[in-house]
Amino acid sequence: MKIENLAEDTSDFTGNIWKLQNNGKTVLIDAGTGDSWNKVRKLEKIDKLILTHSHYDHVDNLPKITDKYSPEVYAYNPENLPKKASKLDERDQISLAGLKFEVIHTPGHKDDSICLYSSEEKILFAGDLLFPEGSFGRTDLDEGNRDTLIESIEKIKELDVEKMFSGHDEATEEDVNTQIEKSLEEAKKRESKY
């Protein structure tokens, strides 16, 4: 499974856009905003698009992507999106480029936040719940709630994660379970980065 961040070199502030490519399928996790579109629009096709939550920096390119590629779009709460999407629920299974992922509802940063986990590959798409090196999603925005965020991280802590792809920052493969434990500790005591 090849996973790449299409938002890596963008100058505008945007959430990451993770591209999964396998079995001739192209899947995006989040849509991004700003000049990240210049990279997205060069793709040959997009089969599926999953939105980790409905904050602007993760969904703004959705209408452009839908108009150009007509992918299947999925989110926890489609009503929060500017375009039609199918609903994902807690513990749903979804196949992304041939790999099975489980949907985990993880509110606290935003009510419609989800993580996606592959037990087969031990891959986690963390959205804005968790970031590398003990960081975690901000809880000072609308719908933010630190206690709820802590409960969500506790759910993720039960998983065995080897590779984590967050909504911001780089991917990490370095002792990820320990990083998640650190995020949980930090969430219990200090202010967040995003």
Ligand SMILES: [Zn+2]
């Ligand atoms: Zn966010």
